[in-house]
Amino acid sequence: MILVFGGTTEGRKAAEVLEESGSPFFYSTKTGEQELSLHHGQRIDGALDAAAMKAFCMENDIRLIVDAAHPFASMLHQTIAQVAQQLDLSVVRFERIYPPRQEDIVWIDDYAELPSILPPHSSLLATTGVQSISKLKPLEVNKGIKVYYRILERESSIASALKQGATKEQLCYYTNPKDIPVKAEAILLKESGTTGGFAEKVEAAKAQGMRIIALKRPAMPAMFITVNGPYGLRRTVEKLLPEFFPLHSGLTTGTCATAATVAAIIQLREEAQPTQLPLPTEVPVELPNGETIMVPIGYGDGYAYCKKEAGDDPDVTNGIEVRAYAKTNPEVLPSGEVGGRPFLHVGAWEIVAGEGIGHFTVPGFDYPPGEPAINKGPREMLRRNLAHPLLRGGNPFELHGLTEISPLPSGGAGGRLLLSIPNGAEIARKTFNPRLGIEGGISIIGVSGIVKPFSEEAFIGSIRKCMVVAKASGTCRVVINSGGKSERFVKALYPTLPQQAFVEYGNYIGETLKIASELNIPRITLGVMLGKAVKLAAGHLDTHSKKATMDLQFIAQMLKEANISIDLNGITLARELWERIPANQLKDFTQTVIGHCRKHCAPLLPKGELTILLIDDNGQIFGNS
Incomplete structure (x- = not known):
């Protein structure tokens, strides 16, 4: 069993990676306020001290810990290291990606350095979180510095800020990392990496002419095995706990x-x-x-x-x-x-x-x-x-x-x-x-x-698991697509959908639609690129090259239906059609292709609403018919 400490963007990504396995795991957060849909993972909330963490690991046969908590949660990192050493467990640290440290930023190791950096009676915008307010109050008392605190706009954070002595006038709230809610002479940031919006905050502060002070991220325990992305996490889990994933990457x-x-x-x-x-x-x-x-x-x-x-x-x-x-x-x-x-x-x-x-x-x-x-x-x-x-x-x-x-x-x-x-x-x-x-x-x-490992039975099984998770997320629509490239393009059309609403079908369009029907998913968007679309239009619901090849005669038939006359000689890849078909006739062609795709796909989703989107190599989207 794996125990994940999350509550962050990295925690969410770690959960998505582990969900792909179909194996059970635990996901722990301190406050329970992070929105997250889990199918195979079991959520536990509340802070764990060393004794409670050790007892939980022993009771639940934890064999690997993934630390995806905030980089500045130093006490938690040390507790994890202590328990892992006592129980002889490996710890994978899911770290953030950090941009290089810029020389025009003042870098500090501790809040105690601030009094020697900030002049008396100046102003400071602190974006270091509600827990840092008590550490910054001496700046107000001893040096007359006006400090504004940018925190999350939620009841627990506001209550904590007021308890530490901040006034309501000093509080401002997160909306966008690029927003500077108050004017101050300096800004204090945490080195929060790309997912923490560090670069965006720096850019916005520079635009306001503010002096930038950054608190360096603390060092992690030496025993941690560090990764900084989902692929590295999966490969490390495959190495340390081979049985967790049925197929390896x-x-x-x-x-x-x-x-x-x-x-x-x-x-x-x-x-x-x-x-x-x-x-x-x-x-x-x-x-x-x-x-x-x-x-x-x-x-x-x-x-x-x-x-x-x-x-x-x-x-x-x-x-x-x-x-x-x-x-x-x-x-x-x-x-x-x-x-x-x-x-x-x-x-x-x-x-x-x-x-x-x-x-x-x-x-x-x-x-x-x-x-x-x-x-x-x-x-x-x-x-x-x-x-x-x-x-x-x-x-x-x-x-x-x-x-x-x-x-x-x-x-x-x-x-x-x-x-x-x-x-x-x-x-x-x-x-x-x-x-x-x-x-x-x-x-x-x-x-x-x-x-990513491929086997027909396992891949279709993973699609089913993803579709179940998508439905459990409560999304009003599931967007199925062939892979990362098409998903990236289609995501822009549905910015409010949760990550779980996007499911890869690989080549198994027919099987994915059947699963959607079985699960009574009401709305499906099918994103498809031209290479797979021409196979699908010809009736191939599995578009793998071993089972279906591009049929130039059928493409010629669709061109004729769209009243388009072009030379198909020498075409070896369907995407060459984007360059050969005149721009003013692309809509007619794409609608014809989508129409044939719909003829084969719609019967598989008899009670659902089906939207088909045809995507070119540059991300232009045709369809919605």
């Missing part, structure tokens, strides 16, 4: 290529500037969502590698080595492997694709024919990670303690990075790449950087 080839590249540069640094420190066996990789995960790597003769992990997702690329060679002198790279001109420049580094990496031979992909088959997501991952301070001479990955690794300077002559995949061409023949127009090797892909 994996890594995309894009993440593997990035990890190998980071490791290759560290290896090159060690060759050029020996430190006698052992090379790391895992390196940090920043994923597209901003979180950082640790990825296992290894080293060969002049190169670093990362082995592809498919997790429990059936994948012929499982176990392949993605290699990276980093050289300041490109002439010493392995002969015969250099894949032509660089496809990416980052600072003084140029990256080329070599053996075993395919190339595009037809239009319709992120890049034109002739380019290496490395999609936009992995290229951006490479760019962001190579530009990270660890590899260019600044602040290293503090989160993961790699502070002892000296980076290579990014200036000077620079160098070349070569990516390669041994036996990639042979492996690619077992994939759909040849049919898609990718030749010579496998493709480097991945939108999120993480592969």
Whole structure:
């Protein structure tokens, strides 16, 4: 059993991750005021001292603790560490993502430093929470400073503020992090990270010309295993408590290529500037969502590698080595492997694709024919990670303690990075790449950087669980979509719906609609992108490429119905239609596609209201018919 300490945005995210498992867990908050819908999790509310926490863990067979509480809840963090040590439990700290500390902000370690910083009879807006009022009252008494307290507008917070001596005139309330409710000469912030709106508060204060003072986040107990996002949490739970998730996640080839590249540069640094420190066996990789995960790597003769992990997702690329060679002198790279001109420049580094990496031979992909088959997501991952301070001479990955690794300077002559995949061409023949127009090797892909496990029975089971949770949340509508990209676009149309109202169907549109009908969900919005939409319109309620392919004859039929005449020769991907169909005829085409989709979907939801939205690659939405 897992015990989560939440009450924060991170706590909510942790609960969402653990709900995916279908396994029971406990979710603890101090006040019970956080709104949260749980299906498999059991909520407990009220503060726990060390004795109560230890007793609860022993009575409920707690085997892992997830600390997702506020970063400034120091007493709770220490209590968790104390109990975990006594019971020999691991603790995963779900940390926030923090922007770099700006030099034009005054950083302090403790409230006691404020009297020496603030001049007498000045004014201060404190956004450090209701519990800090008693610590700030001496500024008023001893230095005549006018302090305003920005707190949450709820009865318990207001009562606590008044009890600590604040007046109603001194209180102002949270609405938006960018709002500055009162004019003051200085503002006091907590280093609350991205989810705490720290950057927005700083920006708003600067716009008002306020002096900014920030209280540094306290250090966490050394025993905590730190993650800073949902994927890192899931992978850590899979490692520490393997049975909790019935299926385990994996890594995309894009993440593997990035990890190998980071490791290759560290290896090159060690060759050029020996430190006698052992090379790391895992390196940090920043994923597209901003979180950082640790990825296992290894080293060969002049190169670093990362082995592809498919997790429990059936994948012929499982176990392949993605290699990276980093050289300041490109002439010493392995002969015969250099894949032509660089496809990416980052600072003084140029990256080329070599053996075993395919190339595009037809239009319709992120890049034109002739380019290496490395999609936009992995290229951006490479760019962001190579530009990270660890590899260019600044602040290293503090989160993961790699502070002892000296980076290579990014200036000077620079160098070349070569990516390669041994036996990639042979492996690619077992994939759909040849049919898609990718030749010579496998493709480097991945939108999120993480592969969620796929099995038909388990995936449909997880959809059912998510639909049950969605209904339990009390939402008036459930929005089903194919994945993160389409969900991001559709979410903008429904800003008031809770997170639980958005459910991924993957490829199982038909099964998802059947589940919605069984659960008597009254309103369903189906968000679908064109590749799946043309399959759905043809009657394929499971759009997986193993079961359904794009039917050009049926597309031609739909174009004829919409009175559109275009040449379909050479089309290999449905999204190419967005460019070929004249803009003034897109509405007619999309309505025709949606009409065919509705014909197959509506009978599966006989008592519900169905809205179908067709989404293009740029997020433009058609439909609502």
